[in-house]
Amino acid sequence: MTMAPSRYLSAKEACAELGIRPQTLYAYVSRGLIRSETGDQRQRTRQYYREDIERLRRHKELRARPEVAAEQALRTGDPVLESALSRIDDDDLYHRGISVSELARESTVEEVAALLWTGDRSLRIEEFAGEARLDGISPTFIAELAPLSKVEQMQALLPAIGAQDPAAFATAPPHIHQCGARILRFMTLVAAAQDKTDSGIAQTLQSTWLPKRPETARLIEAALILCADHELNVSTFTCRTVASSGASLYAVITAGLSALQGPRHGGATDRLEALWDEAESANSVGDTITSRLKRGDVIEGFGHVVYRGVDPRAKILMELLEEAVPNSSELALAKTLTEEVRTRTGLSHNVDLGLVTLRRVLGLEKGAALLLFCLGRTIGWIAHAIEQYQTGRLIRPRAKYTGPDPRHASD
Known part of the structure; x- marks a missing residue:
């Protein structure tokens, strides 16, 4: 069996990989470009993160070939914008510095939402408490949506719900956090086929899907948390782009749902x-x-x-x-x-x-796997929208033209 490459490189290996001298390596470390840890305590050596070395090597190569830099960034996962929300390592995923293993075992969905949206998982978001109701939507309209999947129903209903929310375009804290909680609880009601709830997200799903098995709420909660965010996948990048236009959070989540229904993502x-x-x-x-x-x-x-x-x-x-x-x-x-x-x-x-x-x-119904992914990922979509709103910048990449050369009238 082929052994996986080590997570770390020695100083000699790192310098060889980058084609630099040790002094330059130490300068990269001091500037935060490369992370290092203590290696052999007796020899006082340090070891350097392979991931950081490989990222710098790729950037060095792309500087020599700028025409392919943007294409590779979009296709192979090189960073295209900054985010403080999630970090992906070879063997773990972290949300604001906390391992998802810890969060999935110890936190609630509402706490993880608070962590991603505000940076503080102990913060209480008021709209997560009390009763949530599916109000303002015609029962006839809801009945007409019955043949659709739950995700499609959410996509159809969100614009109507947003049109009735007077704070839909309030993008500053804490209003945006309350709006995010309203959206997440609304989507939970749709998923659970309920018109009201005074329970948490996971408990609402469990009480409908598995009413005689309350112990399963923890598994449902863990699944939602594990799906909460995963950097710039296609639906999340879609959400950030829409948020950069200043669109409401309801429009952002509707766009994310559209991307999720593509067969290469949610299929x-x-x-x-x-x-x-x-x-x-x-x-x-x-x-x-x-x-x-x-x-x-x-x-x-x-x-x-x-x-x-x-x-x-x-x-x-x-x-x-x-x-x-x-x-x-x-x-x-x-x-x-x-x-x-x-x-x-x-x-x-x-x-x-x-x-x-x-x-x-x-023993859940077919489609529940995608539904859990959708509800969990909505937490991350909202977090990325909040982060993008705070930048005040429009995402507007350029395209590399590959069509025919322009022709002039005299040609």
Whole structure:
């Protein structure tokens, strides 16, 4: 088996990678461009983060080829703007410096929203307390939306709700935080098919989806928290762009929902469900994977562009399921899928596998995996919108023209 590269480089390796002298390396560290930690205590050596070294090397190469810099930034994950919300490492994800493992096990959805929106998870946002109601929408209109998915219903109803909110365009704290809470609780009511609630987000979902199993609220809460933010994925970048125009938070979330419904973003869980059904009915899970690989199919639920190994969100969710329902046959099948895919492709599981496993273990309706992702990610969409509002800047990238040369009238 191929060993994963070390997370750290020695000073000699770092200098060789960047083509610099030790003095320059130390200067980069002092300027915060490269992080370092103590290595061998006896020899008083330091080790340097491979991630930072590789990022600086890429930037150095792109300076020599500026024509490809923007394209690579948008396609391969190089940073295109600054954010204080989330940090992705090879083996962990942090929200404002706190590991999502800690947040998923110890915090509520409302606390994580406060953390991402304000920087303080202990801050109480008033609109999360008391009763929330689905008011101001015609019952006839709601009935007409019944054939749509819950995500589509949210997208249809949000503009109507926003039109009735007198504070919809208030983008300064604390008004924007209250607006975010109203939106999140409204979307929860739609997801739960309820017209009112005085409970928390996770408790509202659990009381509707699994009314006789209150212990499952913690698993639902963890899933929502693990989906809260993941930097600039396509829906989040869409939300930031719309927010940069000064549009209301309702318009921002509606745009995020539009992006989420694209098959390359929110469609992975549905395709994974189909793979799961096929594997469940087959004599051999391994043969099912092999057959799909022979057809050239993408194996959904595995691999991620920003992680070299297991997606930390999936790892935590699978651990929580193992602790709660260790004898579940659905959990056993998820483990078999994970092993068979890793053996045949080297890919590790991602959050989509975790969400679909949760749905099946708990016996939730199909579509619940995407719905949990959507509700959790709305917390991050709101956080990015708040951060973008605070910059007061419009996101307006340029395009590289690749069409025919301009022709003049005399040509």
